[in-house]
Amino acid sequence: MVCRVFPSDFELNQSAITSAAMAREIQTLKTLQNGLSDSYSVFHSVHWTRVLDSKSRALGEIDFIVMNRSGELLLIEQKTGPLLEAQGDLLKSYSPNQAAKSITFQLSRNQDGLLTKYRKLHNTLLNTTNVLYCPDYKILEAKVSGLDRNQIIDSSETDLLCQKLMKLLPGGQPSNESKQIERFLKNELLIQEDLVRISGAHNQLTTRIAGGLSGWVARLTLDPYKLRVQGTAGSGKTQLAVQEIKVACTKGLKALYVSFNRPLARHMKEIFEGEANVTSLFSFCEELVRAEDSDLAKKRGYVTNSLDDLFELAASIDPPESAKFDLVVVDEGQDFTQQQADFLISWAKPLGKVIWLEDPVQNIYQKPRVSLPNWALINAPVNYRNPKPIAELLHLLLTRISPESGDGLGCANPFEGLPINYLRYDKTNGTDMKRATESAIASFLSKGFNATQISVLSFKGQAKSTLLAFDKLNGLALKKPIINKVDEYTTGELETDTLFRYKGLSNLAIVLTEVEFEELNERVARLLFVGASRAKLALAIVHDSPLEKTISTQAI
Known part of the structure; x- marks a missing residue:
């Protein structure tokens, strides 16, 4: 599993690349994404503000923040091109008409700004370490004011960037604080869970990276x-x-x-x-x-x-x-x-x-x-379609289907996606499944998905499905297969079908409903694998089963 990157559509947001320096940052971001494990999250171009007084405001930017599972942070400043060393300090000249500026002062100022804002919001401190990455310059002096030598990664160590970062910041153990810190950094990045906005980027990027299989096959003789x-x-x-x-x-x-x-x-x-x-x-x-x-x-x-x-x-x-x-x-x-x-x-x-x-x-x-x-x-064995929360579920299901293959499934989708939404219903209540299914659909609609970007799939076959007997859900007419008619469908805007028929297809958001079973055996795991893997960005599972309990105890 690769690390998570925020924002996840960075590679395709070409409008943000306005300079050679930004292009170099994107190159570094790709290196971090491919070289750090899933114990880490990377936040790119984190902007912060620090109120100095009622009339002025200082603005700064941290190029990268790497967070481990414990919520500890590396604050990485990248400086490309030549640097200057003078009196134990590192300087960067941005213009012939301006004096060179202290890099170590900038690092300290950015760190102080981030710590100050987090402390005001949460009344506690962040655990942070400054890192300077200068891929075009080799440090001459062993000592730089305010930084240990191991906090500087220069041009002689670019191939070891990820290894050195992981040495500075071990993976750590999951903590409650890490979720709070992640939310804080997302707010600083102005990251919103508007996954529809990046749906085009998702299709473009996953199509390109999944095309590697086509490339290899084309080379075979x-x-x-x-x-x-x-x-x-x-x-x-x-x-x-x-x-x-x-x-x-x-x-x-x-x-x-x-x-x-x-x-x-x-x-x-x-x-x-x-x-x-x-x-x-x-x-x-x-x-x-x-x-x-x-x-x-x-x-x-x-x-x-x-x-x-x-x-x-x-x-x-x-x-x-x-x-x-x-x-x-x-x-x-x-x-x-x-x-x-x-x-x-x-x-x-x-x-x-x-x-x-x-x-x-x-x-x-x-x-x-x-x-x-x-x-x-x-x-x-590498999955490019499904974001991390869904890929993790698929990995768990695979260990039940084929235990020896559990570690063979790889996830290379760079998008964070939404957490899987599990909704329970009571199958003895004739209307409860519809209520829960409509709740899942409403949740996706509220996040900005339109009806054509949502597919509702029954875990049951066409003859036994209650779902396919409905004509509308959430007030939307259903496009569904007509019984005893080959390849004929009703006219509607919300697609509904069985996972058996939908196998091989996909959509941005999938609602997998009528999921009923007593034991998560191999066959059930295969069906869940098929249904869950149809979702490109978001998945809801509407069920009456021990699924959540089984997953939470990691019994599968």
Whole structure:
């Protein structure tokens, strides 16, 4: 786990980068983010004010504050470019027409300003240590007034920045004071929990960093090209599929994308707009059967919603060479049987490219693992989609699903996100689930999310869900699947569905409701993993279960 950074959308807030010095600070911030552990939080460009008298006010700025779990602070001042050493002091010249200014005086003034303001607010002291970071200058004198040599990190030690900071400030133990100090520093930064404001930044940044998987796959040379990708939720599997299909279409090649999940296939189809054959297993089989014999289904007593009957008919059709594809991408591969896998792979040309995408953790149907002998394998265990509170829950769930894999899941999402909102209801009360669900929705709406940025997912299947029987929630018409209608939805602004159908999709805010269970066993943990991992920024879990107690005691 990487450290938390405030503000979390710093990298994409290009309008704030108005100088070369600011660009260097962003570079340092990235170094801290990647080099410090999750025992630390980093606050960037903390502005403070100190009232001197009724008519004047001194303004200052601390470049970085690093806080450990105990609430102890390092106040880091970064000075780029050349410095001056004179009479035991360090000086910085900002203009040829102005006298060089004392850096150590600036450090002391900033420290005093922060301590004074915190003491006035909370009547207690902060534990702070000043640090000077000068990445372009090597200190000549061993002694600098007001600073120990180990509080100065110069150009000879830039590669050791994070190691030296962690030596100055060990990780510490969690304390009640640390939350109070964090709130104080957030206020100084004017950080508000307006996560909708950074939703665009979230999509842009996570898309870019998750694109690393696509980059690695593009560099592979395989003969035959048969690639199996095992990636956790949010690892970039869908981005990889999109990239591969776009490249194939650009080259004029025939491409096929197949997902077991129909809503996911529908979403992908909207991306390509007819450039490629993008479909679900159900729709692909249906298309083949109808092309072979429009009356064949009737002759066999085919029932529209029976995938097994439909697949049996489709699998009996031998694909002609002219109909085969240069590229076949199979998504959500953990949901397919061996027979279905062999069938789909048979639709690739002899020299065609086949990419199989899967996440064994999301095998909620508990199907046997498909055998793909002699295929190249890439493991992608890093989650770029979910912010820290959700990633921590996923890690706990993974230890219940696959204890040996618990430490293998990595989180690389830089956004703080909101704490998970747990809301209890009484399942014996017929209206209590709706009350709690609407409370979760109202909370997201109050934070600025609009209805289209919220998806409400039932933990139950479509036939057993009470949620999907509603026409409105919070006065909003529901967009929901129509029972016994393939890929047809009601018209509404608030999306509702089951987590089974929604697998592979995501939204900024997810309300996972109708969560009812007695024991957090492996299957329940898989379902929770799927539902929680759909949330890009915020998650609410509406439940009647021992979930909170189990998590708080770290029994999973």
